[in-house]
Amino acid sequence: MAAAMKNRQVVLASRPLGIPQAEHFRIAQADVPDLRDGQFLVRNEFLSVEPAMRGWVNAAANYADPVPIGGVMRSFAAGTVTASRHAGYAVGDKVMGMLGWQEWAVSDGTGIRRKVREAGLPLSLSLGVLGINGLTAYFALTEVGQPRPGDTVVVSTAAGAVGSAVGQIAKIAGCRTVGIAGGPTKRQQCLDEFGYDAAVDYKAPDFIAQLAAACPRGVDVYYDNTSGSITDAVVQRINKNARIVVCGTASVSSWDPWPSGPRIERHLLNKSARMQGFLVWDYEHRYEEAVAKLAPWVRDGRLKYREEILDGLESAPDAIAGLYRGENQGKRLIRLPPEAAHGV
Amino acid sequence: MAAAMKNRQVVLASRPLGIPQAEHFRIAQADVPDLRDGQFLVRNEFLSVEPAMRGWVNAAANYADPVPIGGVMRSFAAGTVTASRHAGYAVGDKVMGMLGWQEWAVSDGTGIRRKVREAGLPLSLSLGVLGINGLTAYFALTEVGQPRPGDTVVVSTAAGAVGSAVGQIAKIAGCRTVGIAGGPTKRQQCLDEFGYDAAVDYKAPDFIAQLAAACPRGVDVYYDNTSGSITDAVVQRINKNARIVVCGTASVSSWDPWPSGPRIERHLLNKSARMQGFLVWDYEHRYEEAVAKLAPWVRDGRLKYREEILDGLESAPDAIAGLYRGENQGKRLIRLPPEAAHGV
Numbered sequence: 114m115a116a117a118m119k120n121r122q123v124v125l126a127s128r129p130l131g132i133p134q135a136e137h138f139r140i141a142q143a144d145v146p147d148l149r150d151g152q153f154l155v156r157n158e159f160l161s162v163e164p165a166m167r168g169w170v171n172a173a174a175n176y177a178d179p180v181p182i183g184g185v186m187r188s189f190a191a192g193t194v195t196a197s198r199h200a201g202y203a204v205g206d207k208v209m210g211m212l213g214w215q216e217w218a219v220s221d222g223t224g225i226r227r228k229v230r231e232a233g234l235p236l237s238l239s240l241g242v243l244g245i246n247g248l249t250a251y252f253a254l255t256e257v258g259q260p261r262p263g264d265t266v267v268v269s270t271a272a273g274a275v276g277s278a279v280g281q282i283a284k285i286a287g288c289r290t291v292g293i294a295g296g297p298t299k300r301q302q303c304l305d306e307f308g309y310d311a312a313v314d315y316k317a318p319d320f321i322a323q324l325a326a327a328c329p330r331g332v333d334v335y336y337d338n339t340s341g342s343i344t345d346a347v348v349q350r351i352n353k354n355a356r357i358v359v360c361g362t363a364s365v366s367s368w369d370p371w372p373s374g375p376r377i378e379r380h381l382l383n384k385s386a387r388m389q390g391f392l393v394w395d396y397e398h399r400y401e402e403a404v405a406k407l408a409p410w411v412r413d414g415r416l417k418y419r420e421e422i423l424d425g426l427e428s429a430p431d432a433i434a435g436l437y438r439g440e441n442q443g444k445r446l447i448r449l450p451p452e453a454a455h456g457v
Numbered sequence: 458m459a460a461a462m463k464n465r466q467v468v469l470a471s472r473p474l475g476i477p478q479a480e481h482f483r484i485a486q487a488d489v490p491d492l493r494d495g496q497f498l499v500r501n502e503f504l505s506v507e508p509a510m511r512g513w514v515n516a517a518a519n520y521a522d523p524v525p526i527g528g529v530m531r532s533f534a535a536g537t538v539t540a541s542r543h544a545g546y547a548v549g550d551k552v553m554g555m556l557g558w559q560e561w562a563v564s565d566g567t568g569i570r571r572k573v574r575e576a577g578l579p580l581s582l583s584l585g586v587l588g589i590n591g592l593t594a595y596f597a598l599t600e601v602g603q604p605r606p607g608d609t610v611v612v613s614t615a616a617g618a619v620g621s622a623v624g625q626i627a628k629i630a631g632c633r634t635v636g637i638a639g640g641p642t643k644r645q646q647c648l649d650e651f652g653y654d655a656a657v658d659y660k661a662p663d664f665i666a667q668l669a670a671a672c673p674r675g676v677d678v679y680y681d682n683t684s685g686s687i688t689d690a691v692v693q694r695i696n697k698n699a700r701i702v703v704c705g706t707a708s709v710s711s712w713d714p715w716p717s718g719p720r721i722e723r724h725l726l727n728k729s730a731r732m733q734g735f736l737v738w739d740y741e742h743r744y745e746e747a748v749a750k751l752a753p754w755v756r757d758g759r760l761k762y763r764e765e766i767l768d769g770l771e772s773a774p775d776a777i778a779g780l781y782r783g784e785n786q787g788k789r790l791i792r793l794p795p796e797a798a799h800g801v
Contacts, residue, residue, distance in 0.1 A: 337722065340720060340722040359722045359725050360726070362720075362722050362723055362726065365723070371719050371720070371723075372720050373717045373718060373719055373720065374717060374718075374720045376716050377721055378688070378703045378706050379684075379709070379715075381703050381732060381734035382703050382705070382736070385733075385736050386734050387732070387733040387734070388721070388732045389729075389730070390722075390724075390725035390726035390727065390728060390729050391726070392726070395729055
């Protein structure tokens with residue numbers, strides 16, 4: 114490995130209070146360090162962009178320490194091992210893990226989530242429908258949502274990377290699926306592309322009436338990725354023993370001050386219902402089990418997905434803000450050019 | 458049976474908006490009807506008084522239809538079968554069930570929750586520590602709370618009829634128990650009488666600090682019988698995979714308008730925690746299993762209880778309001794005089 118090999122990185126320049134914008138990041142350059150025993154080098158080919166990254170840079174207490182100022186932006190990425198002094202990783206292995214928004218990543222295996230072995234499917238899927246998005250959808254729905262055939266499953270952010278998978282997996286499980294999305298285009302996408310039985314537009318003035326009409330038998334499972342007024346509307350319609358899976362709080366722009374809303378306790382009590390937080394990290398030991406289910410569904414077309422691929426590291430700084438502007442169409446990824454293209 | 462036998466009853470005179478007061482009830486007199494085939498007659502000896510009765514008379518949607526105006530007040534009661542044309546119930550059987558605030562109840566068995574067979578224990582316990590209170594404590598804690606040895610279990614209304622049992626059952630399960638009660642007397646009762654490891658006074662100005670000191674390792678299980686600011690304080694301290702069992706909302710005086718509070722979703726998400734409503738009716742098929750556990754604990758003194766017995770039907774109308782005034786010491790019951798005393 115050449116000592117002069119350069120690694121371009123997106124680092125956190127300042128700490129955002131809410132949604133991280135382009136100006137909170139800058140592009141820096143570092144040397145790729147020599148490998149020590151037990152390490153290997155990954156050439157990142159795809160970097161992930163996801164809503165949760167907001168929480169990774171905010172100072173507020175969260176489920177992980179925030180990215181330090183000046184640190185490489187934490188992210189999932191997928192790439193190929195190009196050099197190795199680690200017995201478990203060979204040159205040519207495809208890996209997915211917390212490799213950061215950078216061209217090259219040195220790893221001792223700690224941040225690696227899985228080796229990507231699915232034959233005949235693009236590596237990018239390991240960051241989307243076969244990655245954290247699909248794994249989140251699978252475990253959140255099956256383990257916490259526990260859908261039974263005939264159940265009505267309501268999905269918020271229904272056309273999103275996770276939500277669209279939740280809806281389709283629920284359909285495969287024999288449920289009636291109802292998608293909630295923003296605007297007529299996404300609503301139609303729920304119906305045409307992701308096969309929801311019904312879809313409602315939370316931005317429409319008659320949202321509440323749309324929701325009621327879409328759930329004539331109430332709500333058994335609610336995949337809650339929004340919190341806020343969408344959740345408040347769904348909770349009104351839960352059935353006995355309903356399961357609410359809290360996976361995200363996309364509608365809440367800031368937790369300082371902490372937002373208020375209608376108290377949930379009486380709804381849960383009246384219906385013996387359950388509201389439970391879900392973190393996909395809790396299921397890391399079971400990822401392969403889920404991929405083994407999901408990959409065949411992708412191959413046979415029962416589990417559709419959308420990707421939106423941005424090109425080059427320069428597109429990264431504004432990419433999270435763009436998610437919150439709602440401009441993405443499907444799982445947002447950043448594709449890095451092949452190594453030779455910028456002359457290592 | 459004499460045709461002239463009279464039955465004094467407490468009926469709902471008007472519908473309260475919040476907590477039912479004495480003036481919402483009146484005492485009426487009806488004939489005891491002749492028994493038809495499949496019916497039996499119970500002489501009520503103890504009538505139950507409990508916070509949930511507020512919900513049974515309010516018009517707001519709840520888990521049961523409200524008591525109609527002019528109807529006998531719904532309640533648990535325990536008594537003895539004095540006449541029977543039902544093959545399953547014999548004269549002399551002790552029964553507990555939804556027999557109402559009245560002296561005599563004709564039943565076809567529908568409202569009966571169980572036959573009381575515990576040897577050497579007072580019948581009144583079938584309405585308290587061996588009745589709905591103890592059953593609620595047992596199933597709410599074990600089935601929803603799922604305590605493990607070493608867990609910190611926090612109990613609101615900790616000196617109450619259900620809460621005190623929750624705390625003691627959690628202690629038997631090997632947990633550290635922390636009681637929350639109102640005022641220094643109830644707080645001391647938690648420590649001296651119900652064996653909590655720590656107790657805090659939610660009315661004290663330093664409640665939050667008391668709670669923090671009592672839970673140095675956070676909160677694994679929270680028995681929530683209050684909602685409101687007590688719950689908001691406990692939720693701040695929950696551990697990974699915490700279980701919040703919602704059994705009541707005693708601190709909420711009205712659900713019209715629906716009260717607001719800090720949103721719970723982010724707490725549940727950050728901790729993969731669960732908040733679940735509990736209704737003891739869901740466990741009716743398992744009552745005997747629980748009584749078989751609870752009765753030996755009562756006999757050997759590991760499960761202590763307090764009863765507060767009011768005398769006569771006349772004490773019923775104000776009895777629910779009294780609970781909400783916090784004047785009761787232990788499970789509140791109304792004892793009816795023996796049949797002969799008012800000259801049937």
